[in-house]
Amino acid sequence: MADHYDVVIVGAGPAGLSAALNLARARRHVLLLDGNRPRNAATMVSHGFITRDGIAPHELRRLAREELAQYPEAEFQLATVRSVSRLDGAFAVDAKGVNGSPSRSVTAASVLVATGLKETLPALPSIRAFYGLGLFSCVECDGYEHSDRPLALIGETSDLAARALLIAQWSHNLIVFTNGVGRITDSQEAVLAARGVRVERREIADVVGERGVVSAVSLADGSAIAVEGGFVRPRWDAALDYVAELQLSTDGWGLLLTDADGRTSATGVYAAGDSTAPGPQQLIVAAGAGARVAAAINRDLIGIARA
Known part of the structure; x- marks a missing residue:
């Protein structure tokens, strides 16, 4: 099926990009969707990312997308996800295209929430x-x-x-x-x-x-x-309206609760980055979380029992 994916990743910040890269390298068919409104858009430089200390956040994202484009298993598109719902043992993802990109309605075996936070x-x-x-x-x-x-x-x-x-x-x-x-x-x-x-x-x-x-x-x-x-x-909100139908468990701050490998309360739905339990909000931490959850998703799709 042309519009069925192993994983749909919502959000192309460091967590989503890192997960997409590692899943593509695991030969998973991945669709990465992003609304092109990063929380750190106002930040001129970022720090603490090994080999990239002092890089502009938009440049880090550009380099990551450039690397991801080398993998035919991965697809990137500018789109805002409007809803994620269950459909016949999989997930239906409806997204509205932005900046001239087409809208998409696709299905996926699993979904990764990596949309970060909204600031007020x-x-x-x-x-x-x-x-x-x-x-x-x-x-x-x-x-x-x-x-x-x-x-x-x-x-x-x-x-x-x-x-x-x-x-x-x-x-x-x-x-x-x-x-x-x-x-x-x-x-x-x-x-x-x-x-x-x-x-x-x-x-x-x-x-x-x-x-x-x-x-x-x-x-x-x-x-x-x-x-x-x-x-x-700022006041931070996870802005999770698009997954409201899945009724994912959250903490007192409205952040997604996950296990150590990014599994949420709903089977097949994962989360990585700042929309999960609080911690250092650094690019390198989010990227690491993306790599970790990618490994968990790949193993779960294979059916390997948790250690």
């Missing part, structure tokens, strides 16, 4: 202008370049204190801005204070700076606190 930044007027230039979300990716600078951490989520402790590994001059709604308890604030981290609970008016370089955080009362860049904690 705090609602500050100028924050988008600094994101990826002077403000970042991945501490492991960009902490080193901000060592020993006076930094801001802006966020409104319940894990803000934990992220502040992580950033303090790189800078002892850190202020956490909760924008009046961040949930940092008194006991957490005491722990942060012991590390030299200050908590600023007043409402934020905006981020201040020029040409992507942050110079201060302006508060609603008219005061401003000088910083030299920093981090933001």
Whole structure:
């Protein structure tokens, strides 16, 4: 069947690309679908990927797609997946083409969810202008370049204190801005204070700076606190509407629950990358997860019992 695949992979970030490459090398017939809206589109350089430290994320994706194109077993297409449903012991995948690509309706023996996360930044007027230039979300990716600078951490989520402790590994001059709604308890604030981290609970008016370089955080009362860049904690959503019919199990953050090899709660459905349980959101970690789940998918398709 021309439109039946061993595996349909949804999402061509590092997890999906890595899985596609390894599955093609296992001679699996693979279709990789991607909507061409990567979460790190605003990021100019990425770090921590061995042999590729400092590469632009879009260049890393380009190189990976170029490698994948050498394998006739793999097919890549720009398309947004609208739904995945069960069909006669397999899966039906409906996708809408983007950027001139045709829409597709295909079937697959298995499906890999590798669509990552959708970000919603705090609602500050100028924050988008600094994101990826002077403000970042991945501490492991960009902490080193901000060592020993006076930094801001802006966020409104319940894990803000934990992220502040992580950033303090790189800078002892850190202020956490909760924008009046961040949930940092008194006991957490005491722990942060012991590390030299200050908590600023007043409402934020905006981020201040020029040409992507942050110079201060302006508060609603008219005061401003000088910083030299920093981090933001967006709200992350896995955006899994297209697999809603499969009723996959998720955790308290809405991320997919999987076993160690990427198997979800639904037989034949796998997940890799940032849409799974929390961890370092690094390109190399996602790529490794993609390779691991590819091995599991191949073995499951063969019927090899789990060790």
